[in-house]
Amino acid sequence: MPSEMRRPDVAAGTARSALDYYLIFPETRDGAPSAQPDGIVVEQFMLADDHTATGLATTVWTAADGGWRSSAAFSRAIRSDPRLRARIVPVRRGDAETAYRRLGEGALPDETTLRTYFLEHASLPGSPPLLLTPPEVPEGFHEKRVYRILFAGHLRKDRLAYLHQVLGMTLAGPQARVLGTGHLRVAGDAFTWELCQIGGGMASCVDLTAYLGDPPGDTVGALLRELMTIMRYEGLIPVTIERFC
Structure with missing residues (x-):
């Protein structure tokens, strides 16, 4: 194994927030950079002690509905429907805040409040790793x-x-x-x-x-x-x- 490895900054920036933000654009956008989003998605993965994912919580706000709704079905659709996924753009929280304000809703709720909107969780069933033989561990590691x-x-x-x-x-x-x-x-x-x-x-x-x-x-x-x-x-x-x- 290499004796020296280049290190990404795992302690700063994108690693800090446990919430993920997305903007929803209309189907008629066609990639136009000036297009206005018409919705926001906020998600959080539920993790086991070994950092594997056990569930996914999602809440969605759209200008048409004017309120937040929790939807495991929408979460699954983003990942299974290429047409819907083409309308979804991952963003940072600051971008979601700007979009929410421009759509006339004022300040985006803080992350503690957003978590209260997670009423449905999409289950991500998993199982412990199947170890047919013990993994080979290099000398010096546990x-x-x-x-x-x-x-x-x-x-x-x-x-x-x-x-x-x-x-x-x-x-x-x-x-x-x-x-x-x-x-x-x-x-x-x-x-x-x-x-x-x-x-x-x-x-x-x-x-x-x-x-x-x-x-x-x-x-x-x-x-x-x-x-x-x-x-x-x-x-x-x-x-x-x-x-x-």
Whole structure:
């Protein structure tokens, strides 16, 4: 394993908020940058102690309805319906605040209030990793874990150079299944990840391998969140976080 790894800033910026924000645009937008959104989506993944996703809470506000509604069905539709997903743009909270104000609603509710609107949760059923044989743990580490962050949608190939800059990824050819790889070392823990396109280009994933020291650090959860958020800002819609070992 590499002795030195470039480190993304897992403690700042996009990793801080546990809520994800999206704008809903009308079908007639056709990619026009001046188009006005007509709705806002706010989501939060429910996580187990090992940072795998167990559920997804969603609340939606639209100008037509004028109020917030919790909808697990809408959450599933974003991820399964390409036509609807084309109308959804991942944004930062500041962008959602600006859109909400421009649509005449004043200040966007704070995150504590938004969480009270999460009345429906979409269940993300999972199971403990199936370990047919104990995973091989390199010398100097206590535990090995393998995670997958699954996304609906595919990454634009012209954005790979940006990800190389942000994450220090080594890039592969644009037609390769594995688009890039990255590495990170934090205290007694070490991480490697691969950005992949799967399902014939209909979906994407980040596969993260974590080698944890004893005791393990707190970086694995923050890194999963950071990787998910960076890819989300590239237009991908996170579906779940699962663990293979």
